[in-house]
Amino acid sequence: MQPSAPGATAVRYEERLTAPPAWWALILLAGISGGLITLPLGTLPLLVGLIGAAALAAVLVSSYGSARIRVVAGSLVVGDARIPLSALGEPEVLDAEQARAWRSYKADPRAFMLLRSYVPTALRVEITDPADPTPYVYLSTRNPEELAAALSAE
Structure with a gap:
Protein backbone atom coordinates (compact mmCIF):
# COMPACT_ATOMS: atom_id res chain seq x y z
CA MET A 1 0.00 0.00 0.00
CA GLY A 65 -19.80 -9.88 -8.73
CA SER A 66 -17.64 -6.91 -9.62
CA ALA A 67 -20.07 -4.15 -8.59
CA ARG A 68 -18.38 -1.65 -6.29
CA ILE A 69 -19.76 0.96 -3.92
CA ARG A 70 -17.44 3.72 -2.71
CA VAL A 71 -17.69 7.00 -0.83
CA VAL A 72 -14.76 9.14 -1.88
CA ALA A 73 -13.98 12.82 -2.58
CA GLY A 74 -17.45 14.09 -1.71
CA SER A 75 -19.19 11.59 -3.98
CA LEU A 76 -21.00 8.29 -3.84
CA VAL A 77 -19.51 6.14 -6.60
CA VAL A 78 -21.60 3.14 -7.64
CA GLY A 79 -20.23 1.31 -10.66
CA ASP A 80 -19.86 4.01 -13.32
CA ALA A 81 -22.26 6.43 -11.60
CA ARG A 82 -20.90 9.28 -9.50
CA ILE A 83 -23.39 11.14 -7.31
CA PRO A 84 -22.27 14.20 -5.32
CA LEU A 85 -23.08 13.87 -1.63
CA SER A 86 -24.64 17.34 -1.74
CA ALA A 87 -27.42 15.85 -3.94
CA LEU A 88 -28.24 13.12 -1.41
CA GLY A 89 -30.66 13.24 1.52
CA GLU A 90 -30.65 11.16 4.69
CA PRO A 91 -29.71 7.48 4.21
CA GLU A 92 -32.26 4.89 5.31
CA VAL A 93 -30.90 1.50 6.42
CA LEU A 94 -33.12 -1.33 5.19
CA ASP A 95 -33.26 -4.75 6.83
CA ALA A 96 -33.99 -7.84 4.72
CA GLU A 97 -37.78 -7.42 4.83
CA GLN A 98 -37.71 -3.69 4.05
CA ALA A 99 -35.15 -4.22 1.29
CA ARG A 100 -37.37 -6.85 -0.32
CA ALA A 101 -40.31 -4.41 -0.26
CA TRP A 102 -38.29 -1.55 -1.80
CA ARG A 103 -36.97 -3.73 -4.62
CA SER A 104 -40.42 -5.09 -5.46
CA TYR A 105 -43.81 -3.46 -4.83
CA LYS A 106 -42.52 -0.17 -3.35
CA ALA A 107 -39.94 0.35 -6.12
CA ASP A 108 -40.08 3.41 -8.34
CA PRO A 109 -39.04 2.70 -11.95
CA ARG A 110 -37.18 6.03 -12.04
CA ALA A 111 -34.91 5.07 -9.12
CA PHE A 112 -31.23 4.20 -9.49
CA MET A 113 -30.91 0.66 -8.19
CA LEU A 114 -27.90 -1.57 -7.68
CA LEU A 115 -29.54 -4.91 -6.93
CA ARG A 116 -27.84 -8.12 -5.95
CA SER A 117 -30.24 -10.92 -5.04
CA TYR A 118 -27.70 -12.61 -2.79
CA VAL A 119 -27.32 -9.52 -0.55
CA PRO A 120 -30.34 -9.31 1.76
CA THR A 121 -29.80 -5.82 3.25
CA ALA A 122 -29.75 -2.46 1.51
CA LEU A 123 -29.50 1.29 1.84
CA ARG A 124 -31.98 3.76 0.36
CA VAL A 125 -31.02 7.42 -0.06
CA GLU A 126 -33.32 10.16 -1.34
CA ILE A 127 -32.04 12.38 -4.16
CA THR A 128 -32.55 16.00 -3.09
CA ASP A 129 -31.45 17.67 -6.35
CA PRO A 130 -34.64 19.19 -7.85
CA ALA A 131 -33.17 18.99 -11.37
CA ASP A 132 -32.69 15.22 -11.10
CA PRO A 133 -35.77 13.09 -11.92
CA THR A 134 -34.34 10.16 -9.95
CA PRO A 135 -36.29 9.93 -6.67
CA TYR A 136 -33.82 7.79 -4.73
CA VAL A 137 -30.81 5.49 -4.84
CA TYR A 138 -31.26 1.88 -3.72
CA LEU A 139 -28.03 -0.01 -3.01
CA SER A 140 -27.71 -3.65 -2.02
CA THR A 141 -24.97 -3.68 0.61
CA ARG A 142 -23.73 -6.09 3.24
CA ASN A 143 -22.91 -3.19 5.59
CA PRO A 144 -25.75 -0.65 5.35
CA GLU A 145 -24.95 0.97 8.71
CA GLU A 146 -21.31 1.60 7.75
CA LEU A 147 -22.30 3.00 4.36
CA ALA A 148 -24.90 5.28 5.98
CA ALA A 149 -22.28 6.51 8.46
CA ALA A 150 -19.81 7.21 5.64
CA LEU A 151 -22.45 9.17 3.70
CA SER A 152 -23.42 11.17 6.79
CA ALA A 153 -19.78 11.89 7.75
CA GLU A 154 -18.96 13.77 4.55
Missing part, protein backbone atom coordinates in the same frame (compact mmCIF):
# COMPACT_ATOMS: atom_id res chain seq x y z
CA GLN A 2 1.37 3.36 -0.99
CA PRO A 3 1.07 6.41 1.25
CA SER A 4 -1.40 8.94 -0.06
CA ALA A 5 -0.07 12.13 -1.50
CA PRO A 6 -0.67 15.42 0.33
CA GLY A 7 -4.11 16.73 -0.56
CA ALA A 8 -5.31 13.33 -1.77
CA THR A 9 -8.74 12.32 -0.55
CA ALA A 10 -9.15 9.09 1.32
CA VAL A 11 -11.81 6.54 0.57
CA ARG A 12 -14.34 6.66 3.42
CA TYR A 13 -16.13 3.47 2.41
CA GLU A 14 -15.51 0.75 -0.15
CA GLU A 15 -17.36 -2.49 -0.81
CA ARG A 16 -17.31 -4.99 -3.62
CA LEU A 17 -20.45 -7.07 -3.97
CA THR A 18 -18.79 -10.36 -4.86
CA ALA A 19 -20.84 -13.39 -5.77
CA PRO A 20 -21.39 -15.94 -2.99
CA PRO A 21 -19.19 -19.08 -2.84
CA ALA A 22 -22.02 -21.32 -4.02
CA TRP A 23 -22.08 -19.46 -7.34
CA TRP A 24 -18.42 -20.31 -7.89
CA ALA A 25 -19.33 -24.01 -7.59
CA LEU A 26 -21.54 -23.49 -10.65
CA ILE A 27 -18.36 -22.95 -12.67
CA LEU A 28 -17.41 -26.57 -12.07
CA LEU A 29 -20.87 -27.73 -13.14
CA ALA A 30 -20.76 -25.56 -16.27
CA GLY A 31 -17.37 -27.00 -17.18
CA ILE A 32 -18.62 -30.56 -16.73
CA SER A 33 -21.67 -29.76 -18.86
CA GLY A 34 -19.49 -28.31 -21.62
CA GLY A 35 -17.32 -31.41 -21.52
CA LEU A 36 -20.30 -33.77 -21.68
CA ILE A 37 -21.81 -31.88 -24.61
CA THR A 38 -18.60 -32.24 -26.61
CA LEU A 39 -17.82 -35.82 -25.44
CA PRO A 40 -19.18 -37.50 -28.60
CA LEU A 41 -16.70 -35.49 -30.68
CA GLY A 42 -13.60 -36.95 -29.01
CA THR A 43 -11.06 -36.31 -26.28
CA LEU A 44 -9.67 -32.99 -27.51
CA PRO A 45 -13.11 -31.42 -28.04
CA LEU A 46 -14.10 -32.72 -24.59
CA LEU A 47 -11.19 -30.82 -23.01
CA VAL A 48 -11.92 -27.70 -25.07
CA GLY A 49 -15.61 -27.85 -24.09
CA LEU A 50 -14.77 -28.39 -20.42
CA ILE A 51 -12.25 -25.56 -20.24
CA GLY A 52 -14.25 -23.20 -22.47
CA ALA A 53 -17.51 -23.62 -20.56
CA ALA A 54 -15.76 -23.24 -17.21
CA ALA A 55 -13.91 -20.12 -18.39
CA LEU A 56 -17.10 -18.54 -19.74
CA ALA A 57 -18.95 -19.28 -16.49
CA ALA A 58 -16.06 -17.82 -14.47
CA VAL A 59 -16.13 -14.61 -16.51
CA LEU A 60 -19.90 -14.27 -16.06
CA VAL A 61 -19.81 -14.87 -12.29
CA SER A 62 -16.83 -12.57 -11.84
CA SER A 63 -18.35 -9.72 -13.87
CA TYR A 64 -21.67 -9.94 -12.04
Whole structure:
Protein backbone atom coordinates (compact mmCIF):
# COMPACT_ATOMS: atom_id res chain seq x y z
CA MET A 1 0.00 0.00 0.00
CA GLN A 2 1.37 3.36 -0.99
CA PRO A 3 1.07 6.41 1.25
CA SER A 4 -1.40 8.94 -0.06
CA ALA A 5 -0.07 12.13 -1.50
CA PRO A 6 -0.67 15.42 0.33
CA GLY A 7 -4.11 16.73 -0.56
CA ALA A 8 -5.31 13.33 -1.77
CA THR A 9 -8.74 12.32 -0.55
CA ALA A 10 -9.15 9.09 1.32
CA VAL A 11 -11.81 6.54 0.57
CA ARG A 12 -14.34 6.66 3.42
CA TYR A 13 -16.13 3.47 2.41
CA GLU A 14 -15.51 0.75 -0.15
CA GLU A 15 -17.36 -2.49 -0.81
CA ARG A 16 -17.31 -4.99 -3.62
CA LEU A 17 -20.45 -7.07 -3.97
CA THR A 18 -18.79 -10.36 -4.86
CA ALA A 19 -20.84 -13.39 -5.77
CA PRO A 20 -21.39 -15.94 -2.99
CA PRO A 21 -19.19 -19.08 -2.84
CA ALA A 22 -22.02 -21.32 -4.02
CA TRP A 23 -22.08 -19.46 -7.34
CA TRP A 24 -18.42 -20.31 -7.89
CA ALA A 25 -19.33 -24.01 -7.59
CA LEU A 26 -21.54 -23.49 -10.65
CA ILE A 27 -18.36 -22.95 -12.67
CA LEU A 28 -17.41 -26.57 -12.07
CA LEU A 29 -20.87 -27.73 -13.14
CA ALA A 30 -20.76 -25.56 -16.27
CA GLY A 31 -17.37 -27.00 -17.18
CA ILE A 32 -18.62 -30.56 -16.73
CA SER A 33 -21.67 -29.76 -18.86
CA GLY A 34 -19.49 -28.31 -21.62
CA GLY A 35 -17.32 -31.41 -21.52
CA LEU A 36 -20.30 -33.77 -21.68
CA ILE A 37 -21.81 -31.88 -24.61
CA THR A 38 -18.60 -32.24 -26.61
CA LEU A 39 -17.82 -35.82 -25.44
CA PRO A 40 -19.18 -37.50 -28.60
CA LEU A 41 -16.70 -35.49 -30.68
CA GLY A 42 -13.60 -36.95 -29.01
CA THR A 43 -11.06 -36.31 -26.28
CA LEU A 44 -9.67 -32.99 -27.51
CA PRO A 45 -13.11 -31.42 -28.04
CA LEU A 46 -14.10 -32.72 -24.59
CA LEU A 47 -11.19 -30.82 -23.01
CA VAL A 48 -11.92 -27.70 -25.07
CA GLY A 49 -15.61 -27.85 -24.09
CA LEU A 50 -14.77 -28.39 -20.42
CA ILE A 51 -12.25 -25.56 -20.24
CA GLY A 52 -14.25 -23.20 -22.47
CA ALA A 53 -17.51 -23.62 -20.56
CA ALA A 54 -15.76 -23.24 -17.21
CA ALA A 55 -13.91 -20.12 -18.39
CA LEU A 56 -17.10 -18.54 -19.74
CA ALA A 57 -18.95 -19.28 -16.49
CA ALA A 58 -16.06 -17.82 -14.47
CA VAL A 59 -16.13 -14.61 -16.51
CA LEU A 60 -19.90 -14.27 -16.06
CA VAL A 61 -19.81 -14.87 -12.29
CA SER A 62 -16.83 -12.57 -11.84
CA SER A 63 -18.35 -9.72 -13.87
CA TYR A 64 -21.67 -9.94 -12.04
CA GLY A 65 -19.80 -9.88 -8.73
CA SER A 66 -17.64 -6.91 -9.62
CA ALA A 67 -20.07 -4.15 -8.59
CA ARG A 68 -18.38 -1.65 -6.29
CA ILE A 69 -19.76 0.96 -3.92
CA ARG A 70 -17.44 3.72 -2.71
CA VAL A 71 -17.69 7.00 -0.83
CA VAL A 72 -14.76 9.14 -1.88
CA ALA A 73 -13.98 12.82 -2.58
CA GLY A 74 -17.45 14.09 -1.71
CA SER A 75 -19.19 11.59 -3.98
CA LEU A 76 -21.00 8.29 -3.84
CA VAL A 77 -19.51 6.14 -6.60
CA VAL A 78 -21.60 3.14 -7.64
CA GLY A 79 -20.23 1.31 -10.66
CA ASP A 80 -19.86 4.01 -13.32
CA ALA A 81 -22.26 6.43 -11.60
CA ARG A 82 -20.90 9.28 -9.50
CA ILE A 83 -23.39 11.14 -7.31
CA PRO A 84 -22.27 14.20 -5.32
CA LEU A 85 -23.08 13.87 -1.63
CA SER A 86 -24.64 17.34 -1.74
CA ALA A 87 -27.42 15.85 -3.94
CA LEU A 88 -28.24 13.12 -1.41
CA GLY A 89 -30.66 13.24 1.52
CA GLU A 90 -30.65 11.16 4.69
CA PRO A 91 -29.71 7.48 4.21
CA GLU A 92 -32.26 4.89 5.31
CA VAL A 93 -30.90 1.50 6.42
CA LEU A 94 -33.12 -1.33 5.19
CA ASP A 95 -33.26 -4.75 6.83
CA ALA A 96 -33.99 -7.84 4.72
CA GLU A 97 -37.78 -7.42 4.83
CA GLN A 98 -37.71 -3.69 4.05
CA ALA A 99 -35.15 -4.22 1.29
CA ARG A 100 -37.37 -6.85 -0.32
CA ALA A 101 -40.31 -4.41 -0.26
CA TRP A 102 -38.29 -1.55 -1.80
CA ARG A 103 -36.97 -3.73 -4.62
CA SER A 104 -40.42 -5.09 -5.46
CA TYR A 105 -43.81 -3.46 -4.83
CA LYS A 106 -42.52 -0.17 -3.35
CA ALA A 107 -39.94 0.35 -6.12
CA ASP A 108 -40.08 3.41 -8.34
CA PRO A 109 -39.04 2.70 -11.95
CA ARG A 110 -37.18 6.03 -12.04
CA ALA A 111 -34.91 5.07 -9.12
CA PHE A 112 -31.23 4.20 -9.49
CA MET A 113 -30.91 0.66 -8.19
CA LEU A 114 -27.90 -1.57 -7.68
CA LEU A 115 -29.54 -4.91 -6.93
CA ARG A 116 -27.84 -8.12 -5.95
CA SER A 117 -30.24 -10.92 -5.04
CA TYR A 118 -27.70 -12.61 -2.79
CA VAL A 119 -27.32 -9.52 -0.55
CA PRO A 120 -30.34 -9.31 1.76
CA THR A 121 -29.80 -5.82 3.25
CA ALA A 122 -29.75 -2.46 1.51
CA LEU A 123 -29.50 1.29 1.84
CA ARG A 124 -31.98 3.76 0.36
CA VAL A 125 -31.02 7.42 -0.06
CA GLU A 126 -33.32 10.16 -1.34
CA ILE A 127 -32.04 12.38 -4.16
CA THR A 128 -32.55 16.00 -3.09
CA ASP A 129 -31.45 17.67 -6.35
CA PRO A 130 -34.64 19.19 -7.85
CA ALA A 131 -33.17 18.99 -11.37
CA ASP A 132 -32.69 15.22 -11.10
CA PRO A 133 -35.77 13.09 -11.92
CA THR A 134 -34.34 10.16 -9.95
CA PRO A 135 -36.29 9.93 -6.67
CA TYR A 136 -33.82 7.79 -4.73
CA VAL A 137 -30.81 5.49 -4.84
CA TYR A 138 -31.26 1.88 -3.72
CA LEU A 139 -28.03 -0.01 -3.01
CA SER A 140 -27.71 -3.65 -2.02
CA THR A 141 -24.97 -3.68 0.61
CA ARG A 142 -23.73 -6.09 3.24
CA ASN A 143 -22.91 -3.19 5.59
CA PRO A 144 -25.75 -0.65 5.35
CA GLU A 145 -24.95 0.97 8.71
CA GLU A 146 -21.31 1.60 7.75
CA LEU A 147 -22.30 3.00 4.36
CA ALA A 148 -24.90 5.28 5.98
CA ALA A 149 -22.28 6.51 8.46
CA ALA A 150 -19.81 7.21 5.64
CA LEU A 151 -22.45 9.17 3.70
CA SER A 152 -23.42 11.17 6.79
CA ALA A 153 -19.78 11.89 7.75
CA GLU A 154 -18.96 13.77 4.55
